[in-house]
Amino acid sequence: MLDHSFSEILLAVYVSIPWAIIMLTYTFIFIDYFYGIIVSIIIKEATSRKMVKGLQKKVFVLFVPALGILAKAFFVLCDLPRTWAATSQINDFLGVVNLADFPICLLFCIAIIFMExxxxxxxxxxxxxxxxxxxxHFNHKLAEELKKHHIELEDDKDDDEDLAKAS
Structure with missing residues (x-):
């Protein structure tokens, strides 16, 4: 049986969540979504279907930190034994004492930020x-594909001319 009241458990969960990184993650998600819309308008490929598809992807990604929060709540609620952390040697790797200390939400958020x-x-x-x-440097095939469909902007033309003159 649980030795703590529900409010104590909620407080423990609330305090253990890295809220700053979650808000930073959500900021990256929103910026990327709206930047994608702006780019599609610039290259004249904006459609409501693409915007809805992009929004669906972003809504899915918004739930990933929520899953991290739920996992953290589960670990705090269950108060899994400290011996598990000691026997799995996870405490040596990440400096955690038990699973409630494992930074799963932080890891999810960092992965999403890199993805965005x-x-x-x-x-x-x-x-x-x-x-x-x-x-x-990361994806040569995608870069070549984008080059084929690229709309030459004035800045690109100027830079290309400068490079040709320099060589």
Whole structure:
């Protein structure tokens, strides 16, 4: 039986959640969504179907930190024994004493932030050759595909002319 009241458990869960990183993660998600809309307008490929599809993906991604919060709540609620952390040697690796101390929500959020940064780079590569060059270091095939469908902007033309003059 539980030795703690429900309010004590809720407080323990609330205090143990990394709220700042969750808010940062949600900020990255919203910025990426609206930046994607702006890029699709710039390249003249904006459709309501694409926006709905993008929104569905972002709503799904919004639930990932929520799953981290639920996992954290489960570990705090169950108060899993400290011996598990000692026998699995996870305490040596991450410095946790029990599963409630495991930063699962933090790990989820960091993964999402990296994913959103890459998505931002992909969107930028659609309108800027410098971003496409950076993207080529990660995904050459996608960078080449974007190059084929790229709409030459005035900045790109000027940069290409400058490079041709320099060589």
């Amino acid at each position: 940064c890459y998505s931002f780079l992909e969107n930028s590569a659609k309108i800027d050759h410098r971003a496409r060059n950076i993207l080529a």
